[in-house]
Amino acid sequence: MSGLEAIRNFSIVAHIDHGKSTLADRILELTQTLSEREMREQVLDTMELERERGITIKAQAVRVAWRDHQLNLIDTPGHVDFTYEVSRALQACEGALLVVDAAQGIEAQTLANAYLALENDLAIVPVVNKIDLPQADPDAAAAEVAELVGEDPERVLRISAKTGEGVDLVLDAIVARVPPPEGAPDAPPRALVFDSSYDQYRGVVAFVRMVDGRFSTRQRLRAMAAGTRFEAEELGFFSPDRRPTPTLEAGEVGYVVTGLKDVSRLRVGDTLTAQELPAAEPLPGYKDVKPTVFAGLFPTDSDDYPALRDALEKLKLNDASLFYEPETSQALGFGFRCGFLGLLHMEIVRERLEREFDLDLLVTAPNVAYRVLTKAGEELEVHNPADMPREVELVEEPYIRATTIVPKDYVGSVMELNNDRRGRFHHLEYLSEERVLLTYDLPLAEIVYDYYDQLKSRTKGYASFDYDVIGFESGDLVRLDVLLAGDPVDALSLIVHREGAYARGRALVDRLRKEIPRQLFDVPVQAAIGTRIVARETIKARRKDVLAKCYGGDITRKRKLLERQKKGKKRMKQVGAVEVPQEAFLAVLNLDGERK
Amino acid sequence: MNGGARHLYLHLPFCAHRCGYCDFVTLVGRRGGHAAYVDALLTELELERGLLATDLETVYLGGGTPTYTEPGVLTRLLATVPVAEEVTVEANPETVTPRLASVLREAGVTRVSLGAQSFQPRLLAVLERQASPDAVRRAFYHLRDAGFDNVSLDLLYGIPGESASDLARDLAETIALGPEHLSCYELEAKPGTRFTFAYGEELARQAEAMEGYFELVVETLVGEGYRWYETANFCRPGRQAHHNLGYWLGRDYLGIGIGAVSTVDGLRWRNLPSLGAYVGALVEGRRPPREEEPLGPEVVGRERLMLGLRLDEPVPLSQVEGAVDGLALARMERLGLAERRGGGLVLTPRGRFLGGGVTAELMAESPAKSTI
Numbered sequence A: 001m002s003g004l005e006a007i008r009n010f011s012i013v014a015h016i017d018h019g020k021s022t023l024a025d026r027i028l029e030l031t032q033t034l035s036e037r038e039m040r041e042q043v044l045d046t047m048e049l050e051r052e053r054g055i056t057i058k059a060q061a062v063r064v065a066w067r068d069h070q071l072n073l074i075d076t077p078g079h080v081d082f083t084y085e086v087s088r089a090l091q092a093c094e095g096a097l098l099v100v101d102a103a104q105g106i107e108a109q110t111l112a113n114a115y116l117a118l119e120n121d122l123a124i125v126p127v128v129n130k131i132d133l134p135q136a137d138p139d140a141a142a143a144e145v146a147e148l149v150g151e152d153p154e155r156v157l158r159i160s161a162k163t164g165e166g167v168d169l170v171l172d173a174i175v176a177r178v179p180p181p182e183g184a185p186d187a188p189p190r191a192l193v194f195d196s197s198y199d200q201y202r203g204v205v206a207f208v209r210m211v212d213g214r215f216s217t218r219q220r221l222r223a224m225a226a227g228t229r230f231e232a233e234e235l236g237f238f239s240p241d242r243r244p245t246p247t248l249e250a251g252e253v254g255y256v257v258t259g260l261k262d263v264s265r266l267r268v269g270d271t272l273t274a275q276e277l278p279a280a281e282p283l284p285g286y287k288d289v290k291p292t293v294f295a296g297l298f299p300t301d302s303d304d305y306p307a308l309r310d311a312l313e314k315l316k317l318n319d320a321s322l323f324y325e326p327e328t329s330q331a332l333g334f335g336f337r338c339g340f341l342g343l344l345h346m347e348i349v350r351e352r353l354e355r356e357f358d359l360d361l362l363v364t365a366p367n368v369a370y371r372v373l374t375k376a377g378e379e380l381e382v383h384n385p386a387d388m389p390r391e392v393e394l395v396e397e398p399y400i401r402a403t404t405i406v407p408k409d410y411v412g413s414v415m416e417l418n419n420d421r422r423g424r425f426h427h428l429e430y431l432s433e434e435r436v437l438l439t440y441d442l443p444l445a446e447i448v449y450d451y452y453d454q455l456k457s458r459t460k461g462y463a464s465f466d467y468d469v470i471g472f473e474s475g476d477l478v479r480l481d482v483l484l485a486g487d488p489v490d491a492l493s494l495i496v497h498r499e500g501a502y503a504r505g506r507a508l509v510d511r512l513r514k515e516i517p518r519q520l521f522d523v524p525v526q527a528a529i530g531t532r533i534v535a536r537e538t539i540k541a542r543r544k545d546v547l548a549k550c551y552g553g554d555i556t557r558k559r560k561l562l563e564r565q566k567k568g569k570k571r572m573k574q575v576g577a578v579e580v581p582q583e584a585f586l587a588v589l590n591l592d593g594e595r596k
Numbered sequence B: 001m002n003g004g005a006r007h008l009y010l011h012l013p014f015c016a017h018r019c020g021y022c023d024f025v026t027l028v029g030r031r032g033g034h035a036a037y038v039d040a041l042l043t044e045l046e047l048e049r050g051l052l053a054t055d056l057e058t059v060y061l062g063g064g065t066p067t068y069t070e071p072g073v074l075t076r077l078l079a080t081v082p083v084a085e086e087v088t089v090e091a092n093p094e095t096v097t098p099r100l101a102s103v104l105r106e107a108g109v110t111r112v113s114l115g116a117q118s119f120q121p122r123l124l125a126v127l128e129r130q131a132s133p134d135a136v137r138r139a140f141y142h143l144r145d146a147g148f149d150n151v152s153l154d155l156l157y158g159i160p161g162e163s164a165s166d167l168a169r170d171l172a173e174t175i176a177l178g179p180e181h182l183s184c185y186e187l188e189a190k191p192g193t194r195f196t197f198a199y200g201e202e203l204a205r206q207a208e209a210m211e212g213y214f215e216l217v218v219e220t221l222v223g224e225g226y227r228w229y230e231t232a233n234f235c236r237p238g239r240q241a242h243h244n245l246g247y248w249l250g251r252d253y254l255g256i257g258i259g260a261v262s263t264v265d266g267l268r269w270r271n272l273p274s275l276g277a278y279v280g281a282l283v284e285g286r287r288p289p290r291e292e293e294p295l296g297p298e299v300v301g302r303e304r305l306m307l308g309l310r311l312d313e314p315v316p317l318s319q320v321e322g323a324v325d326g327l328a329l330a331r332m333e334r335l336g337l338a339e340r341r342g343g344g345l346v347l348t349p350r351g352r353f354l355g356g357g358v359t360a361e362l363m364a365e366s367p368a369k370s371t372i
Helices: A020-030 A048-053 A080-091 A108-119 A138-149 A167-177 A302-318 A343-356 A408-420 A444-448 A451-458 A498-515 A552-570 A582-589 B031-051 B071-080 B098-106 B121-126 B133-145 B164-177 B194-206 B209-223 B242-248 B275-283 B297-308 B326-334 B349-353 B355-362
Strands: A007-014 A060-066 A069-075 A095-101 A123-129 A190-199 A203-212 A214-216 A220-223 A229-231 A234-238 A242-245 A247-249 A253-257 A271-274 A293-299 A323-329 A333-340 A361-363 A370-374 A379-382 A392-407 A424-430 A435-443 A464-474 A477-484 A494-497 A523-529 A532-539 A573-575 A578-580 B007-012 B056-063 B084-091 B111-117 B151-157 B181-186 B227-230 B233-235 B254-256 B261-264 B267-271 B290-294 B338-341 B344-347
Touching: A007 A020, A007 A080, A007 A108, A007 A167, A020 A060, A020 A069, A020 A095, A020 A123, A020 A167, A060 A167, A060 A234, A060 A253, A069 A167, A080 A108, A080 A190, A095 A108, A095 A138, A095 A167, A108 A123, A108 A138, A108 A392, A108 A464, A123 A138, A123 A167, A203 A247, A234 A247, A293 A302, A293 A323, A293 A343, A302 A333, A302 A343, A333 A343, A343 A361, A361 A582, A392 A408, A392 A444, A408 A424, A408 A435, A408 A451, A435 A444, A435 A464, A444 A451, A444 A464, A444 A494, A477 A498, A494 A498, A498 A523, A498 A532, A498 A582, A552 B261, A552 B267, A552 B297, A552 B355, A578 A582, B007 B031, B007 B071, B007 B242, B031 B071, B031 B254, B031 B261, B031 B275, B056 B242, B071 B098, B084 B242, B098 B133, B111 B133, B111 B181, B133 B151, B133 B164, B151 B164, B151 B209, B164 B209, B181 B209, B209 B227, B209 B349, B227 B242, B242 B297, B297 B355, B326 B338, B326 B355, B344 B349, B344 B355, B349 B355
Parallel strands: A007 A069, A007 A095, A095 A123, B007 B056, B007 B254, B056 B084, B084 B111, B111 B151, B151 B181
Antiparallel strands: A060 A069, A190 A203, A190 A271, A203 A253, A214 A247, A220 A229, A220 A271, A234 A242, A234 A253, A293 A333, A293 A361, A323 A333, A370 A379, A370 A392, A392 A435, A392 A464, A424 A435, A477 A494, A477 A523, A523 A532, A573 A578, B181 B233, B227 B233, B254 B261, B261 B267, B267 B290, B338 B344
């Protein structure tokens, strides 16, 4: 068999921890893509963070051989924040393995991924994994997933990626149930760029799915949307390391080494074609992903600002969805306002900055993007509470549709949480006698503030959660400022719903009073909406601070003590006349995490 | 050389017992060793005599417990030290007998500093002090009987378990005796002392309750007509501790004995605290081992600032040039914690209660940044 008929392009989608990466590992082993010696856990998760957290952040593509067929496995992230990665990957496939844990059944991300696959017209091969677990209930899980994708429960594969049981059947099912790619091998070439990475020595490496025609090494190519021209320095596929081939044929998945040094010149979603004999029409591209969550990132040591800038530039090379622009805060100095696809994305970027680039960061409380109509009739998009005009005509905030799957005993607590968070009930459905699917419409801002921890504690960790942004709605939102000795602390401003403003202000003020050391004078700590003070505390001045005695024998020691004290002040952030230790900001900014 | 140091300190490290909170260089007992030590002391004094001015202003015998030193040895020492306008000896109450008082008086001692610490048996026990409150009073009257008209008492406050009324009572007892001079220190739990091990946590818990004790001390003593002339020191008019005033005014001083510190002509040195090495070197006529610290002009300026701001009289700005952070000074002036007066810089009464913090603020980080 040859040509398109012999090719199957598929991805694996699953809720976190349902065994996607283990299954991928097992496939590489079974197809002898890797020798046993080369095997290590989570082969495809190359980032340190991915291995540690057991999650996939970047999509990966690897080619394996199975019974005369070429199988291209495109590994995808499972988390909602990376849905854009998933949908791009799915567009390069004809089929998807939908993996469900035999003990857990379907979860929120199973649903989200299944819907994505269905939207992309993919053939879905449902797989129940972890049948070796003592608490596994393969029949129940198979029934749930069959119901979800409209398949006969008998056709749901039952495997253990851990022991390898049934993995060969999975490969057979891919060959049998996933259709070969459609495309015109002899037409002018068209390839979809579904991801890219940056190689320090070879520039941008585009991950492509050849749709029509063929590319050859040294062929001169063009990105149709960006107009960028370059030569294919190398073509190849992943196995799982880069393996060069002279050509990439219609239907295949592989990579193109472009030699481009500037990532912005080749966008993911663009179509590559040949400079001579170009295709007439580009392939349908991707929607631009827009960041939904914003936060200020500041180096704790202001000398690290250039290092932070360089680090963000480097991260951006491999993470097109990361957005950043310089921000200056009175309290925190020079930093960047960054936009993320969600909280996990934010956390991952922050961790990569701290680990891979050895930076110490202060991160402000995350906020969402607001659409504002000013009194003057001007329309603004606000990414930073400190930029929010105090007088506005109208503020709109992003809303999400939140999907929660939860054991039925916890439905009440989840509903209560969602109602507290300005949620609107949308839908409730029993997936089985025990498990309930609940959907709510909620302001995204409510998720950003302490929602996951609340959900986790109220459901003892049994809830799974996912969401889609569904649009903007207006709300009674106000800007809450924190003032120290009368001076606003820009880094602590928040945009909150008017009803929650008092409680948030109270919590902030209490925390600051505890965290800021007493000064040489009384320091009022206030939370204010406009000119109205909603909470106030006073940090009382110290009453005594003396070196008890100082005589001839200990002048040197006492002097050094004071010199150290003076030096210590340099590490404080000066807000007006008040010295605020870094730790106080950290404590206040971590308020969310500590309210469990 | 500016005519030599006019202040001489002699360290007598011996004590009958080491109190739990003490972190001075002290040696318990060893009465047999006193004579050898004092011989070494006098040899060192002889070696360094060139650094002393011909007319000394003050001599100070500190410890340890100088009055615990064997009486014959102490008398010999006192007979040999140079004369000065003020000669102070530190004494523990239990060592002060009528005999000792008159020996001191006859040997030319003009001033005695008596370590009273407290008048309450319960608190004295916590401090591991040997003297009873009556012994403190007795010692005081023995000194008076011997003719001392310049006696200083040391008081400690912030002792574990001490209430505000305990402190008020201690102050009243002290005032009733009518000393010319008072040193009042907040008890410091110094790291590594037995005391900190036993009471550190309790002290930390009490910290807030005891915050007002310093104010109580100052208000009470100033109300009784004492002058609050230094952060922790109070006196009747003209009765400052002139020896200590020498330190606070940045004068040169020579320190003799183990662990003693000297500062002369921009050089500071400290004899190492080992008795054996000290005596051994001096028996052979060599200087004892010591650590030296040259003081650059900017360090001298910062020390002038730190020490000068402890006093109730302004430190002349000309002496602290380069040592003051100008921006911080403006801030401290605005807050009413420091002020410029007659070409000098002085803390306001409220500033003096916060003297450590205010001084740290005012201290310039490097000489280049500073302007006044």
